[in-house]
Amino acid sequence: MALMKSVSLFLSSGRRASLARKQREERVEETPQTSANNARTRGRRRRQDNRNQGTGSGRMTEDNKPAGRSTTKVTHVKTSNTKLMESLRRQTHFTRLEVDALCKLYKRLVNSANTVIPVAAPVAPVAGITPVQSSGEGVDRIVFRELLHNTFDVITEEVLMDRIFCAFDKNNFGVIRLEDWIIGLSTFLRGTFEERTSFAFFVYDLNNDGYITREEMFHLLKNSLVKPPQEEDPDEGVRDLVELALRKMDCDRDGKISARDFHEAVSSEPLLMEAFGQCLPTDNSCQTFLSTLL
Structure with missing residues (x-):
């Protein structure tokens, strides 16, 4: 029994030793193949890395495309601004440098309106005039009124202030846009006789019907005249002035002043x-403003 157990143990040991030897031999035999496989694997990995780098470059190129589009957009904006500046120069009596300076002033005025919003005094309603609500970015009535008072020495009634504003805001946006700002200042500061005459007529034509009527003249003169305290009927004096104005300016005698009447009267006087x-700035204020513009 002891012998059989020893044989059994020996055979078991032999089998284990043989199995271990076979495993070692298989590992030895597989080493070249494994090396080749490893080499192929490394090659595949290198090729994959190269492809990844190429794809990465492609991604970078794609990522750069938005930057390229952004640069193109900025260039387009600059080109558009250049064209706008040149167009405004041709439409006005300003040089290119003056147009550029007026654009910068406009931006400062708009920014000041966005940061400080004082309460404006209400404008008395006038028959035939529909108030316009502001729309979008621009110089509003409050900032414009302060500019007229402080820069151009235009000290006048609120109704005329509002009409001067409307003369600038040609498209009824409720704010003065950049183009209207520069074109309006061109007439305001350097306008020809024709331009300034048309500007004044527009301001006085309160309801935009193409005529300055008795009612409009009465309203304008009543607000601009100082009433003597001892006068019992101050409106009577205003009516007299209206009739005097009609005699001076109503060339076709139809009881109202047309644009043609106004132009002929102003040409004569x-x-x-x-x-x-x-409704127009003083000569001194114009010269001062233009001298400090650049």
């Missing part, structure tokens, strides 16, 4: 251009 209230 330039002082009549602001007969119904100040």
Whole structure:
């Protein structure tokens, strides 16, 4: 029994030793193949890495495309701004440098309106005039009124202030946009006789019907005249002035002043251009403003 157990143990040991030897031999025999496989694996990995790098470059190129589009967009905006500046120069009496300076001033005024919003005094309603609500970015009535008072020495009634604003805001946006700002200032500061006459007529034509009527003249003159305290009926004096103005300016005698009447009267007597209230800046304020613009 002891012998059989020893044999059994020996055979078991032999089998284990043989199995271990076979495993070692298989490992030895597989080493070249494994090396080849490893080499192929490394080659595949290198090729994959190269492809990844190429794809990465492609991604970088794609990532750069938005930057390229952004640069193109900026270039387009600059080109558009250049064209706008040149167009405004051709439409106005300003140089290119003056247009550029007026654009910068406009931006400062708009920014000041966005940061400080004072309460404006209400404007008395006038028959035939529909208030316009502001829409979008631009110089609003409050900032414009302060500019007229402080820069151009235009000290006049609220109704005329509002009409001067409307003369700038040609498209009824409720705010003065950049183009209207520069074109309006061109007439305001350097306008020809024709331009300034048309500007004044537009201001006095309160309801935009193409005529300055008795009612409009009465309203404008009543607000601009100082009433003597001892006068019992101050409106009577205003009505007398209206009739005097009609005799001077109503060339076709139809009881109202047309644009043609106004132009002919002002051509004969330039002082009549602001007969119904100040609507244009003083010469000194114009010179001062233009000298400090650049």
